[in-house]
Amino acid sequence: xxxAGLPVRFLTSVVFFLATLVALPVSSADVEGVRLWRxxxxxxxxxxxxxxxxxxLFTLKNPxxxxxxxxxxxxTAAIDNLPLADTPIxxxxxxxxxxxxxxxxxxxxxxxxxxxxxxRRHEQLPDRLVIDLHDRGxxxxxxIQQVQVSGQKDIVIAIDAGHGGEDPGAxxxxxxxxxxxxxxxxxxxKKSLDKKRGFSAKLVRTGDYYIPLRDRVKKGRQMxxxxxxxxxxxxxxxxxxxxxGVYAVSSRGATSETARFLAQRENEADLIGGAGDLxxxxxxxxxxxxxxxxxMTATMNASLDIGSSVLSSLGSFTHLHKKKVxxxxxxxxxxxxxPSILVETGFITNPGEARRLRDPSFQKRMAEKLSEGxxxxxxxxxxAGTWLxxxxxxxxxxxxxxxxDTLSAIAARYNISVAALKKANGMRNSMIRVGxxxxxxxx
Numbered sequence: 041x042x043x044a045g046l047p048v049r050f051l052t053s054v055v056f057f058l059a060t061l062v063a064l065p066v067s068s069a070d071v072e073g074v075r076l077w078r079x080x081x082x083x084x085x086x087x088x089x090x091x092x093x094x095x096x097l098f099t100l101k102n103p104x105x106x107x108x109x110x111x112x113x114x115x116t117a118a119i120d121n122l123p124l125a126d127t128p129i130x131x132x133x134x135x136x137x138x139x140x141x142x143x144x145x146x147x148x149x150x151x152x153x154x155x156x157x158x159x160r161r162h163e164q165l166p167d168r169l170v171i172d173l174h175d176r177g178x179x180x181x182x183x184i185q186q187v188q189v190s191g192q193k194d195i196v197i198a199i200d201a202g203h204g205g206e207d208p209g210a211x212x213x214x215x216x217x218x219x220x221x222x223x224x225x226x227x228x229x230k231k232s233l234d235k236k237r238g239f240s241a242k243l244v245r246t247g248d249y250y251i252p253l254r255d256r257v258k259k260g261r262q263m264x265x266x267x268x269x270x271x272x273x274x275x276x277x278x279x280x281x282x283x284x285g286v287y288a289v290s291s292r293g294a295t296s297e298t299a300r301f302l303a304q305r306e307n308e309a310d311l312i313g314g315a316g317d318l319x320x321x322x323x324x325x326x327x328x329x330x331x332x333x334x335x336m337t338a339t340m341n342a343s344l345d346i347g348s349s350v351l352s353s354l355g356s357f358t359h360l361h362k363k364k365v366x367x368x369x370x371x372x373x374x375x376x377x378x379p380s381i382l383v384e385t386g387f388i389t390n391p392g393e394a395r396r397l398r399d400p401s402f403q404k405r406m407a408e409k410l411s412e413g414x415x416x417x418x419x420x421x422x423x424a425g426t427w428l429x430x431x432x433x434x435x436x437x438x439x440x441x442x443x444x445d446t447l448s449a450i451a452a453r454y455n456i457s458v459a460a461l462k463k464a465n466g467m468r469n470s471m472i473r474v475g476x477x478x479x480x481x482x483x
Contacts, residue, residue, distance in 0.1 A: 068112035069093040069167070071142065076122045076129075077205040079249035083127040085146075086206055087169040089113070095169055097156045104148040108156065108171060113142040128152050128173055151176050170206075192427035194240035195418050197233055198265035200372065201226035201243065202272040202306070205250035210275035212388035212397070219248065221397045222271040225385060228407030229271070236415050238427040253371045260378055266423055267346060267414065268380040270372050272306065273397050275389040282390045283361030284406075286351045287382040288343040289374060290367030298361065306370055306382070342379040346417045349453075350381065353413030355442035356475060357405060358386070363444055383410060412440070420454045420480070437480035441472050454480045 073088035087110070094111040119132050130147045137143040152173040159168040201223040203209035209218025226243060233241035242263045244256050251259070260268040276298065285298075347365035354360065361384065373380040385406050386393040396402045419437045422428035428435070439450055447470045451458045462470070464481040472478075 068114075068140075069110070071110070071113055071115045071117055072166070073117045074115075074119050074122065075206070076124070076127065077249045078123075078126050078247070079205070079251075080246065082172050082174040083129065083152075084205065084249065085129075085171040085173070087144075087171075088117070089167040089169060092158065092160065092167050093169070095156065095158070097154060097171070099154060104151050106146040106148065106152070106154045106171070106173065108144045108146075108169075109137055110142040110144070110169065112140055115142055115144075128175065146171075146173075168206075192238075192430045193425055194238055195266045195423065195426050195428060196263055197239065197241045197414060198260040198263045198268045198378075199226045199229055199241055199243050200256050200260070200268065200270040201245045202270055202372075203250070204245050204248055207250050210273065210388045212275075212394035213391050214394075214398075216388060216394050216398055218273045218275075218388055221273045221388065221403070222385070223248070224400065225273075225403045225407050225410075226271050228404045229269075229410050232408050232411035233414065236411070238431070239415065239418075256372050257375050257380075260375065260380070265378050266418070268373075268375060268378050269410070269414070270370075270380070270382040271385065271410075272382060273385045273388045274306070276387055279389055279391065281361070281387045282393050283359040284354045284386055285361040285384040286347040286354070286365050287370060287373070287384070288340065288347050288365055288367050289370055289380065296362065296366055298366075306372065339375070339377060339379055343373070343381055345421070346379055346414065347381045349417035349420075350383065350410060350413035352442045352445065353409045353416065353440065354383075354406075355444070356440045357409045361387075439478045439480055441474055441476040441478065443474055445472065445474075446470075447472060450478065450480075456481060 069089040069091040071087045072090055073086075075086045075088070077084040077086070093113050096109045098107050099105065100107060114136070115134050119134065122129075122132060124130070124132075128149050130149045133145040133147065135143050135145075153176055155172045155174065157170055159165075159170060161167050201219070203219040203222070205219075207219065209222070211217060223245065226245075230241040230243055233239045242265070244259045245251055256270070257268070281298070344365050344367075351360065351363075351365055355363070365381075370382050373382055386397050388394050388397055416437070416439060418428060419432070419435060422432055437454070439454070447458050447461060451461045454461075458470070460481050461467075461478065464479050
């Protein structure tokens with residue numbers, strides 16, 4: 041018989057001890073921070089936890105409420121000053137449920153479609169509980185029709201400001217955040233491109249909120265973009281890493297250790313910003329193979345050509361990390377039918393470059409050089425059916441000389457002869473200088 045010969049008092053103590061263990065909560069966590077972000081079509085509420093915790097979410101009507109129960113948790117963060125004005129949330133209340141669980145009640149101004157998911161601790165970020173409140177009755181964004189100019193369509197550029205919201209991106213000295221820098225540059229780039237006749241620029245992210253990587257690609261396709269440009273200002277393990285760079289997708293590995301490192305960092309964005317559908321990662325790996333195979337054809341070649349034009353333009357203004365377009369497996373560039381490039385405007389972890397990236401005048405100048413590179417490419421190879429293609433003979437094309445340029449390379453890029461290039465610029469020899477601007481004649 042089990043326990044035979046043991047004192048009854050001892051057995052009683054063991055039973056009491058085991059019963060006490062059963063009564064203890066499986067997990068407990070403190071909610072140490074609460075943050076809120078507003079996007080065009082949803083509101084995100086984030087709870088920072090000091091450890092993992094289970095939760096349940098349900099809705100109530102008359103009046104409309106969303107209720108979140110977090111097992112074994114208590115609220116230690118302030119929630120009185122959340123920016124609720126432009127959200128469907130009228131107020132936030134909390135209480136202790138069952139003497140051990142935290143209950144948070146969101147009083148609503150109108151019904152929403154709620155969704156919740158947990159994010160595990162990642163680098164400097166804690167465990168988090170994410171609540172997304174998707175707006176109801178809002179007409180989903182339809183495919184954006186290309187703007188017509190005199191019966192000819194504009195060239196549409198989708199500008200993707202990296203990171204945002206819950207994901208600050210790389211951090212620089214003095215609290216400089218990548219998400220703020222690249223949004224500012226993206227806005228300047230949109231203004232610069234919109235001034236060019238025959239071009240129309242669209243921002244993928246218009247404010248401080250996070251968009252999952254695959255949704256960024258989807259938005260670019262919905263815009264019927266002729267080019268998808270993702271803007272970044274990333275970090276590296278060495279603070280002396282510096283210079284702007286341009287990247288395209290690769291199916292054969294990265295062209296350098298830096299490219300591999302940056303791609304890995306950018307591809308982890310959904311772990312930080314919270315995609316909420318990471319269970320689909322197995323499908324994404326299969327899809328990635330298909331998309332990358334397709335990208336090896338015309339789309340990848342177009343991406344490399346556009347990247348070269350942008351890199352050339354940047355090289356006349358700022359230091360380049362590499363003098364050629366690099367390639368790596370960036371998730372945000374996996375697009376089978378839209379040429380896509382990722383631009384690193386500098387290394388935010390380099391103190392000198394961080395100072396420049398913080399400066400609005402540098403941000404604006406960077407955007408102008410990006411615009412010049414994009415426009416130069418499409419003016420040399422305008423897509424059929426565009427205003428630019430219909431009016432190519434009427435447009436004066438310009439090329440600013442950067443380090444490494446030669447007359448023969450410039451002529452080949454614009455599909456003209458060296459003799460025609462020299463004649464259009466009154467040149468008696470092939471000598472050129474950095475910063476010199478050449479007129480590119482029609483082919």
